[in-house]
Amino acid sequence: MKQLKTLLIATVLFFGVNQAAQAQAKVAHVDISEIMGKMPAMIDAQKQLEKLSTTYDADYKTMVDEFQARVKKYDAEQATVSDKMNEERAKEVQDMQKRIVDFRDNAQKELQKKEQDLTKPLYDKIRASIQKVGKAKGFQYVVNADQLLLADGPNITVDVKKDLGF
Template identity: 30%
Template sequence: MMKKILFIAGFLCLAIFSANAQRYAILDSKFILDKLPEYKEAQKQLDQLSESWQKELDALQTTLDKMYRDFEAEQVMLSDELKKKREDELFNKEKELRDLQRQRFGYEGDLFKKRQELVKPVQDKVYNAVQKLAVEKGYDFILDKSEGITVIFADPKLDRSEDILKMLGVNK
């Protein structure tokens, strides 16, 4: 009889604890994205653009390499004035190559912008589905395990940032 009472009391404590416990789920956004045809198409387009732009850079690099070889071979026969002119041409061609690399592949460059244009709508679609799932199933947190563990959804009512600011004496 005592075991039965302890079992029921333990079960009630567990039920009360789990009713107050935060609910969470884990998902793998990379796995989800890889299964979406529109994401695969966006990735394919980005790969094609990237390859095309890399060929453009490679051609410019080949031209620059030839200019250097020609300069090295002819340098001894050039006057100081012509030598300076060729060095300036080499410098300008190098700058053109660096600028084009930055324009195509740099931070907020063409590839970044194209990725935002093509991939972000698909990511937003997944995020909206995650939010809908969180609301429907009553999750407080949804964690994404695809690139380390990151919070992809958190119920705003659980955010305690304002409480911390108050504790630190910071007003809004």
């Protein structure tokens, strides 16, 4: 009786494991980079970021040019002015350097924040579309093709682009 019970448990386990091994998850892939690169809203966001970056670059260049001109002038006049004036000028140059570094750091932070503010809603929209298309097509998993070494399964990129309207 004990052997029959053991045999029955072994049989159930064997068929259960066999069924689990045969049941494969349905997986598809999507190229998020391609979608992002061709999404009209993302192209507009990139243009906004480039415009803002150009503005910051111009302001930064103006500050650096002014700094360099002032240093050159102060170096040329160093021998003809008093020590007190040279000390004041040295402090002024240090203050200008600090303002330039602060401006650059703040500009980078603002650009990163602006990029995040512009792209997060777009990523969320793409993610929702991928989930919608993936579920509609019966996939359990959808992975980004950028990180795959082999993408030999169904590609739903075109379907996601259609769902997004482009």
